[in-house]
Amino acid sequence: MKVLVTGGAGYIGSHVVRQLGEAGHDIVVFDNLSTGYRWAVTCGELVIGDLADEQAIADLFSQHRFEAVLHFAANIVVPESVENPLKYYRNNTRNTLNLLKAVEEHQVPYMVFSSTAAVYGMPEETVLTEDLPLAPINPYGASKMMSERMIMDLAAASSLNYVILRYFNVAGANPDGLLGQATPEATHLIKVACECVTGKRDGMSVFGTDYDTRDGTCIRDYIHVEDLAKAHVMALEYMAGGGESRVLNCGYGRGFTVREVIDVVKRQSGNDFPVQETGRRAGDPAALMADNSRIKKVLGWQPDYDDLDTIVGTALAWEKIWQDKQA
Ligand code: UDP
DSSP, X not given: OEEEEETTTSHHHHHHHHHXXXXXXXXXXXXXXXXXXXXXXXXXXXXXXXXXXXXXXXXXXXXXXXXXXXXOOOOOOHHHHHHOHHHHIIIIIIHHHHHHHHHHHTTOXXXXXXXXXXXXXXXXXXXXXXTSOOOOSSHHHHHHHHHHXXXXXXHHHSSOEEEEEEEOEEEOOOTTSSOOOXXXXXXXXXXXXXXXXXXXXXXXEEEOXXXXXXXXXXXXXXXXXXXXXXXXXXXXXXXHTTOOOEEEEESOSOOEEHHHHXXXXXXXXXXXXXXXXXXXXXXXXXXXXXXXXXXXXXXXXXXXXXXXHHHHHHHHHHHHHHHHHHO
């Protein structure tokens, strides 16, 4: 299939591009390289451009006849979205609208969209089904919720089919060390802990130890990036086989506390880096896990890397490779 991958030079997008290439798809990556890298695009063609540039999108769609669009390009840092909300409504919501105009005009049949568990906000449930009401508590989650809604509304008014994937906590790296998270100024737990091991950081904080969980720290559902990437390839195959539009959670349905994650990073690396216990970070729900029965049923998806040691091990290996790459 001829596919457009926006944000294909970024962390998740680059893993998906590699798997799409292995599955034989014909790939065009569109990326502004704001947080992505040229080296991360391991197959297909890279077009450098920005989704804010409607002329660039028009040119792209006039040069290629895409059968599917996978839309990753977005900003993803929750605290930044609180400080600079319009950046998120511009880069995430408005730029999705720009892309959808071209999808509509060129009658692209299939779309896969990167959404997030942040659309659920602070639910009372800890294991989340896709049918929960959406109630994001920060502009990042709201910007993605609005994008979801635009895609659904366009699909209802056209022949577009979509799979919206709501990611839980994505971590890990390609097991062969080819790709991994290289995002500058990363804020995510496993990445931060790995940066302590390589010495990029002197230490880290645990945000909140008084949650109602088994050790007082927050529980999250960490999913390996290669399992998440596989879900995207399967979503395309599902739609090509006539599958109807769906919203699917991407997680393993179990969780680990912040302390458990840090312990695994320390044990695997043999590095006892300093960890400071500080107060809660605004907007952190105590526990979030995916009910993943729908993605298993609809796509036949089954994880290959559902193991915290594997997630941390690949992330640590990558962090060292990435440090050497930059040296
Ligand atoms: N966290 C932490 N220290 C850090 C980064 C994250 O204690 O340096 C905690 C954070 O408060 C949350 C969990 O780790 O409870 C996962 O946070 P992350 O930012 O990785 O993902 P989120 O769940 O916010 O999308």
